[in-house]
Amino acid sequence: MMRGNLQLAFEQFALNSGEFELPLSGITVLFGRSGSGKSTLLRAMSGLDKRTVGELSVNDEIWQRGSYALPPQKRHIGFVFQDAALFPHLNVKQNLFYGIKRLPKNIAPANFNDIVERVGIADKLDRAVTFLSGGEKQRVAIARALLMQPKLLFMDEPLSALDWRAKAQLLTLIEELVHFFKIPVFYITHAPNEVERLADRIVFMKSGHIETIETLQQALSRMDSPLFDEQGVVSVLSGKCGEKTEYGLRQVQLGDDQLWLSEAHTAAQQLLRVVILAKDVSVALSDPHDTSVTNHLKTTITSINEEDNHRLLVRLQLQDGQHLFAEVTRRSADRLQFKVGQTVYALIKAVAIME
Ligand SMILES: Nc1ncnc2c1ncn2[C@@H]1O[C@H](COP(=O)(O)OP(=O)(O)OP(=O)(O)O)[C@@H](O)[C@H]1O
Numbered sequence: 323m324m325r326g327n328l329q330l331a332f333e334q335f336a337l338n339s340g341e342f343e344l345p346l347s348g349i350t351v352l353f354g355r356s357g358s359g360k361s362t363l364l365r366a367m368s369g370l371d372k373r374t375v376g377e378l379s380v381n382d383e384i385w386q387r388g389s390y391a392l393p394p395q396k397r398h399i400g401f402v403f404q405d406a407a408l409f410p411h412l413n414v415k416q417n418l419f420y421g422i423k424r425l426p427k428n429i430a431p432a433n434f435n436d437i438v439e440r441v442g443i444a445d446k447l448d449r450a451v452t453f454l455s456g457g458e459k460q461r462v463a464i465a466r467a468l469l470m471q472p473k474l475l476f477m478d479e480p481l482s483a484l485d486w487r488a489k490a491q492l493l494t495l496i497e498e499l500v501h502f503f504k505i506p507v508f509y510i511t512h513a514p515n516e517v518e519r520l521a522d523r524i525v526f527m528k529s530g531h532i533e534t535i536e537t538l539q540q541a542l543s544r545m546d547s548p549l550f551d552e553q554g555v556v557s558v559l560s561g562k563c564g565e566k567t568e569y570g571l572r573q574v575q576l577g578d579d580q581l582w583l584s585e586a587h588t589a590a591q592q593l594l595r596v597v598i599l600a601k602d603v604s605v606a607l608s609d610p611h612d613t614s615v616t617n618h619l620k621t622t623i624t625s626i627n628e629e630d631n632h633r634l635l636v637r638l639q640l641q642d643g644q645h646l647f648a649e650v651t652r653r654s655a656d657r658l659q660f661k662v663g664q665t666v667y668a669l670i671k672a673v674a675i676m677e
Pocket residue numbers: 332333334335354355356357358359360361362363
């Protein structure tokens with residue numbers, strides 16, 4: 323567990339986090355407007371800025387108490403930034419060894435071959451880094467961080483300079499690495515789709531302060547979630563990929579319910595997240611058998627909220643407890659007389675798999 327309350331003041335800006343408590347597992351996303359202090363909070367946690375004051379402890383080790391600060395090199399934090407920051411005159415292997423040579427004597431580097439293999443750069447070790455693509459450079463930066471056996475990995479907008487294909491590949495890689503190496507990751511991003519894909523919990527920052535810390539499910543269950551962007555309200559459901567495929571569709575289990583998705587590359591039994599836009603969900607009072615919509619789920623209405631004059635957002639609870647938003651017109655809601663507690667069927671027109 324990380325516990326703290328950190329302050330770091332510059333001339334024009336002051337970080338004053340407020341008290342926080344963060345489990346050191348999985349991926350913690352820092353989310354907030356540009357200038358809200360996300361990078362400054364990571365800097366304060368890292369001990370890199372000597373002006374930091376306040377309290378910080380990690381698994382009962384004191385990292386900051388007043389103006390006492392554990393030196394940054396004793397915190398064993400790995401960093402990956404937006405720009406891979408590799409030495410241009412060194413090749414990939416030399417870049418990786420640069421960090422290893424500077425490790426404190428009492429720390430053994432991680433297994434080199436294992437890391438370069440997992441990160442997908444084993445065949446690029448002799449390349450000049452200037453000839454690598456943006457995605458490959460970030461892989462080298464990730465490998466360099468992992469080789470130092472960090473207790474914590476800080477990633478500050480690691481994908482923001484990459485194209486969509488490289489982003490998708492690196493998102494998969496980051497997920498796999500966290501799962502495999504079990505290193506807690508603190509991850510800064512502006513992109514709701516990265517949050518929906520990766521986050522276990524989210525630290526929402528505003529004007530240098532932690533506004534709230536929520537699990538992804540909590541953050542997505544409120545209608546005013548800062549995660550909702552131009553796509554409008556979305557739901558993220560977690561399920562397990564089933565064995566069964568039919569007509570190019572694969573079954574995904576949500577408790578006792580099933581969704582059918584376009585054939586995913588995800589292996590059977592693997593957990594996956596899917597995103598459903600509220601505007602792609604309709605609501606029916608009975609389970610219709612004469613519709614082309616494949617996915618119907620039996621649900622209970624848990625709230626009905628006004629979105630604007632003509633549209634309502636209906637929050638539905640699935641049988642396994644997860645929730646799903648449906649956007650309906652006021653006209654339909656009045657005609658069908660929706661009520662909280664009522665059993666209804668969600669008809670899902672489109673599902674996007676996060677992979
Ligand atoms: N070393 C510094 N000296 C002075 N001001 C700084 C310093 N570092 C950051 N700031 C200021 O602190 C504020 C918060 O910056 P910070 O980089 O933490 O925000 P952010 O939420 O990470 O933003 P972004 O998403 O744009 O990266 C900004 O106004 C920035 O100009």
